[in-house]
Amino acid sequence: MAVTILPIGGTTFSAQTESFISLTCNYTPVSSLLTQGGTLIVVTVTGQYGNTTYGIKDNAATPNTLTSVTPFNFQGTNYIYMFYYIVPAGASPTSFIFTGGTASYGSMCIEEYYAGSSVNVTVTTASGSSTPASISKTTTAANSFVVAGMGCITGGFTGVATTTPQCVQRQIQNNTHNMNSCLVDNTTASAGSITCAEATTASWGCVALEVFLNSTPKILLAGSAKVSTATASTNPTTISYTPVASGNDIIVLFCEMSVAQGSGITVVGNVTTTSLTSGTSITNSNEEFLYYGIAQATDTGYTITPSTTAEMSATLAEFLGVSSLSNMQTNSGGSSSTTATVSVTTTQANDWVIGALADGSNSLTVSGSGVSVQQVTAGTARSTLVSSNGIIATNGTLFTVSATLSAHVFTAIACELVSYTSGVTITSTNQLRMMGVGT
Numbered sequence: 356m357a358v359t360i361l362p363i364g365g366t367t368f369s370a371q372t373e374s375f376i377s378l379t380c381n382y383t384p385v386s387s388l389l390t391q392g393g394t395l396i397v398v399t400v401t402g403q404y405g406n407t408t409y410g411i412k413d414n415a416a417t418p419n420t421l422t423s424v425t426p427f428n429f430q431g432t433n434y435i436y437m438f439y440y441i442v443p444a445g446a447s448p449t450s451f452i453f454t455g456g457t458a459s460y461g462s463m464c465i466e467e468y469y470a471g472s473s474v475n476v477t478v479t480t481a482s483g484s485s486t487p488a489s490i491s492k493t494t495t496a497a498n499s500f501v502v503a504g505m506g507c508i509t510g511g512f513t514g515v516a517t518t519t520p521q522c523v524q525r526q527i528q529n530n531t532h533n534m535n536s537c538l539v540d541n542t543t544a545s546a547g548s549i550t551c552a553e554a555t556t557a558s559w560g561c562v563a564l565e566v567f568l569n570s571t572p573k574i575l576l577a578g579s580a581k582v583s584t585a586t587a588s589t590n591p592t593t594i595s596y597t598p599v600a601s602g603n604d605i606i607v608l609f610c611e612m613s614v615a616q617g618s619g620i621t622v623v624g625n626v627t628t629t630s631l632t633s634g635t636s637i638t639n640s641n642e643e644f645l646y647y648g649i650a651q652a653t654d655t656g657y658t659i660t661p662s663t664t665a666e667m668s669a670t671l672a673e674f675l676g677v678s679s680l681s682n683m684q685t686n687s688g689g690s691s692s693t694t695a696t697v698s699v700t701t702t703q704a705n706d707w708v709i710g711a712l713a714d715g716s717n718s719l720t721v722s723g724s725g726v727s728v729q730q731v732t733a734g735t736a737r738s739t740l741v742s743s744n745g746i747i748a749t750n751g752t753l754f755t756v757s758a759t760l761s762a763h764v765f766t767a768i769a770c771e772l773v774s775y776t777s778g779v780t781i782t783s784t785n786q787l788r789m790m791g792v793g794t
Contacts, residue, residue, distance in 0.1 A: 358470060358570050358775050360500040361675065362540065363394070363577065363599045365466035367528035373460050376404070378453040380463045384442050385577050385599055389726060391745055392444035393573050395471035395566065396421070396451070399504025400436040400463045401536040404455020411438045413448035421451075422474075429482040429560020433534075435506040437562050439474050442467075444745075464504070464526035464538035469600065469675050471500065472569035482560040487516035488537075489552035490561035498568040503551040503561050505537040510556030512537040522551040533557075574676040574707045574746055574774050577604065580656075581729040583668040583736065587613065591660040593625050594669045598650035605680070606631065608646045608671040609711035609768060610659055613736040615642040618662035622646045624654035631657065634680065635768060639687035641736065643713050643766040647680055668731035670711060670740035674772055677707075682771035684710075690764050695719060696757040697767035703774075705746045710756035710769025713738035719758035719765075746774065 368380035378400065386394040398411060398421065406426045412418040421438035428434050436455075442448070453463060481490040492501045505512065511529035515522050526538040541549045551563065580596040598604055608622060608631060615638045622631045622644075634645035650673065659669055686697040695712040709728075712719050718732040725741040741756045756769045 360471050360566060360568055361469040361600045361603050362525055363467050363469050365526050367464050367526050369462045369528050369530045370460055371531060373458055376455055376458045378461050378463045379450055380465055381450045382465050383449045384467050386442045386575060387447040388576050389745055390445045390447045391575060392442040392446055394442050395468040396440055396442060396465060397502050398438040398451060398463060398465050399536055399538050400453050400461060401506030401534050402434065402455060402461030403432045403457065403459035404434065405457045406434060408456030409436055411451055411453040413446065414450045414452065415446040415448045419443055419446060424478050424562065427480045427560055427562045429506060430508060430558040433508055435504055435560050435562050437504045437564065460530055460532040460534040462528040462530045462534055462536040464528055464536045466525045466538050468566060469575060470569050470572040471566040473567050475565035479563040480561065484558045486554050486556060487552040488555045488559035488561055489550060490563045491548050491550040492563040492565060493548045494565050496567055500540055500566040501549040501551060501563055502540045502566055503563040505553055505559060505561045507535045507555045507557050507559035509533045511535045513554045516552035516554050521549055571775050572676045574674055574772055577673040577675050579672040579728045579740065581670045581731055583731045583734050584666050585734055587664050587666045589661050589664050591658045592667060593656045593658045594671060595656040596671060597655045598673050600675055601650040601652040604650050605674045605677040606648055606650050606671055607709055608657060608669060609738065609740060610644045610667060610669040611713035611736045611738040612642045612661055613666040613715060614663060616661055616663050620644060620662060621660045623658050624651050625656040625658045626653045627651045635683045635685060637685040637687055637766045637768060639764050639766050641713065641715055641766060643768055645683065645768045666734050666736045668734065668736045668738045670729040670738060672709060672728055672740060676775055677772045678775050679773045680770050681773055684769050686767040688765045691762045692765050693762055694757060694759055695765035695767050696755055697769045698753055698755040699769045699771050701747050701750055701752045701771055704748055704750045705774045707746055707772040708743040708754045708769055709772060710767060711738050711740050712756060712758045712765060712767045714760055714763045714765040717760040717763045719760050721758045723755055723757040725756050
């Protein structure tokens, strides 16, 4: 999995009342998790808001203004407005508010991109009145993405034109008052001329941006999940999770079993049955496991099957920008333990540490500098997924995953997630094994 620009989320909004002078579109960026920031937001708006007073801000505690390109007047008083910014670290917005100069019906589309570093300020525009709405842009750098904002009046957008397989529709908002927006991009980053086209039935306009690749993006926590069972059995249990960027991510899964598993466990995708790779495990009356792998496109969770009757809990996290897992560490403690810990010393700058702490019957309270990502607080296989609070900037940093508990035995596993700054990219789970991370 080479470094590439990845669309990782977005949404739309439409103003159905002409008296509106502003549009508020609710969207929480993926990079708002742990207030990480660093992803690129692109917004397109179609409306009759004029070309003198316009702008968009997020709703962070201290609002941030997005950068605008010149509005494109594609027909009559109809304009396409496009905006972008890199989500600031610590901002954690949950909505974006566009304000125009005059009241209008309007529609808005938002898309979030990972590994987009900046936007070429020279944009391309096009307009017409016959289908499809189409725009071509020649990129100036290898591995750039072309993102096109499209607007049309009457009719509406009906889908990507079949003659342009380069193009994929990310967001579409057809307003019942015929002020329609669509946001599309090319399916794979490439150099040269890229055409984005969308079928429509009326006058249309397009604005195309070139998004440059950040070849060494920060690691990004994209999501997490948990599951637990209240009854001991050998039945399979599925932890549900739909990946943000299947095929371009790493899933790290920790599983806690209330009793040791003599023949281990299996962890497979719930649709493809593709196995995750076993990393390490530790036994201390209970048994804890670490599994990892690249998400498959159709999987919406992972099925865990024990070999010995037990209660279980499992937690997982999805990460982008990880080239490999390394430096797996384990620890355990006896029945009088009141602190569960495991430590990892980073081997290079800008890496991330993730770990899980588990015990049989006590809830754990995260301590130290770690952040609780997921926690199972019931049953006889309780666990807590703990992360460093973002990347660890300095090589050779000792990071301890820790939590307090009532006196009890515990197990702990942690590992280092190596960033792309190492120059290594993953092409398969086998390559992960070649790097000495796995079996």
